[in-house]
Amino acid sequence: MAKIVCVLYDDPIDGQPKTYARDDLPALSQYPGGQTLPTPSAVDFTPGELLGSVSGELGLRKFLEERGHTLVVTSDKEGPDSVLDKELADAEIVISQPFWPAYLTPERIAKAPNLKLAVTAGIGSDHVDLQSAIEHGITVAEVTYCNSISVAEHVSMMILSLVRNYIPSYQQVIAGGWNIADCVARSYDLEGMHVGTVAAGRIGLAVLKRLKPFDVHLHYTDKHRLPADVEEEYGLTFHESPQDMVPFCDVVTINAPLHPETENLFDEKLLNTMKRGAYLVNTARGKIVDRDAIVRALESGQLAGYAGDVWYPQPAPADHPWRTMPHHGMTPHISGSSLSAQARYAAGTREILESWFDGTPIRDEYLIVQGGQLAGTGAHSYTAK
Numbered sequence: 435m436a437k438i439v440c441v442l443y444d445d446p447i448d449g450q451p452k453t454y455a456r457d458d459l460p461a462l463s464q465y466p467g468g469q470t471l472p473t474p475s476a477v478d479f480t481p482g483e484l485l486g487s488v489s490g491e492l493g494l495r496k497f498l499e500e501r502g503h504t505l506v507v508t509s510d511k512e513g514p515d516s517v518l519d520k521e522l523a524d525a526e527i528v529i530s531q532p533f534w535p536a537y538l539t540p541e542r543i544a545k546a547p548n549l550k551l552a553v554t555a556g557i558g559s560d561h562v563d564l565q566s567a568i569e570h571g572i573t574v575a576e577v578t579y580c581n582s583i584s585v586a587e588h589v590s591m592m593i594l595s596l597v598r599n600y601i602p603s604y605q606q607v608i609a610g611g612w613n614i615a616d617c618v619a620r621s622y623d624l625e626g627m628h629v630g631t632v633a634a635g636r637i638g639l640a641v642l643k644r645l646k647p648f649d650v651h652l653h654y655t656d657k658h659r660l661p662a663d664v665e666e667e668y669g670l671t672f673h674e675s676p677q678d679m680v681p682f683c684d685v686v687t688i689n690a691p692l693h694p695e696t697e698n699l700f701d702e703k704l705l706n707t708m709k710r711g712a713y714l715v716n717t718a719r720g721k722i723v724d725r726d727a728i729v730r731a732l733e734s735g736q737l738a739g740y741a742g743d744v745w746y747p748q749p750a751p752a753d754h755p756w757r758t759m760p761h762h763g764m765t766p767h768i769s770g771s772s773l774s775a776q777a778r779y780a781a782g783t784r785e786i787l788e789s790w791f792d793g794t795p796i797r798d799e800y801l802i803v804q805g806g807q808l809a810g811t812g813a814h815s816y817t818a819k
């Protein structure tokens with residue numbers, strides 16, 4: 435029987451909600467493009483409930499315990515005395531969400547001799563050292579597509595919030611003020627702007643689709659070019675590299691995975707090739723940008739605004755400079771953890787676990803590493819060291 439360690443974010447300060455803002459979730463039939471939604475044999479939770487926090491347990495306890503497994507759920511993941519570190523000694527499976535990642539470093543993997551499966555309840559397995567997973571024969575799987583649209587909606591919201599100066603205007607209201615000039619002195623229309631995405635995968639393309647009705651000029655760069663009919667339908671201009679694209683853009687959104695090719699991509703040099711007063715939205719991973727170069731670009735006016743929800747490390751320390759830099763619209767890492775998304779990735783996690791325990795193949799689109807090499811989605815979108 436297996437020990438499963440599930441690292442989840444803390445419960446709400448006042449405990450799990452007793453009621454919810456809405457009574458149900460819209461019924462979806464499939465993901466855009468036709469991929470099927472998660473297909474576990476059953477779920478033991480009500481979609482729309484908070485599942486991603488410790489007491490939510492991703493709705494997994496009944497299922498795992500009925501099969502005789504041991505489930506340990508904790509939010510305590512930092513440092514050698516953390517619950518995660520102690521439990522790793524004999525864990526077979528580690529589950530965590532990118533919002534509250536269980537960083538599986540080479541050191542931790544070396545101390546986890548029984549570890550065979552790392553599941554990302556979400557998308558983005560960069561918190562697992564993939565090279566070590568490859569070397570130790572650990573399977574890495576994530577719930578591909580579960581929150582891609584959730585993030586695309588968040589990106590669209592953040593672009594509009596920055597360009598239209600929404601957050602400072604909201605703060606005027608809260609503070610009892612009515613200085614319209616202060617609100618509008620940094621407020622523009624998105625219409626007519628050039629908007630580019632670094633990567634046009636599930637999220638990046640969904641952002642482009644959502645922004646098209648705003649009558650903007652759409653640009654993208656990606657390792658692989660989109661089909662010509664998609665480029666034509668959405669009026670997309672392709673650029674060979676981020677370096678080629680960003681000088682044309684008023685708004686840039688980053689939607690690529692973090693891997694050696696993208697780490698620190700937005701450094702001072704690249705930021706200085708952007709148009710003065712451009713906006714940058716990053717919901718992909720904090721390490722894709724140079725933390726301090728972003729602060730300097732906002733202070734100098736090179737960037738008019740920066741928003742996103744990904745930081746490094748997570749949780750971000752109280753003195754992280756992005757909390758206090760000017761003209762930002764940061765949130766904690768929430769975009770992919772809406773209640774809607776949680777229902778999908780909890781079901782997807784269960785689907786992966788059912789496959790694992792039943793000895794049936796994990797869906798190819800969920801695989802990042804298997805059998806000592808990048809596999810499935812991982813082979814397509816990631817690079818090993």
Ligand code: NDP
Pocket residue numbers: 556557558559579581582585632633634635636637638655656657658659689690691692695696717718719743744767768769770771811814815816
């Ligand atoms: P996809 O795999 O669908 O898309 C990723 C795209 O990035 C692919 O088109 C891939 O290219 C492209 N890509 C990879 N490397 C590069 C590069 N060096 N330059 C340009 N393009 C590159 O993933 P999603 O769209 O679903 O997710 C993207 C990322 O967003 C995740 O990896 C994760 O880090 C982040 N994310 C954040 C969430 C949040 O809550 N904030 C939630 C979910 C995801 P190709 O396939 O053509 O090789």
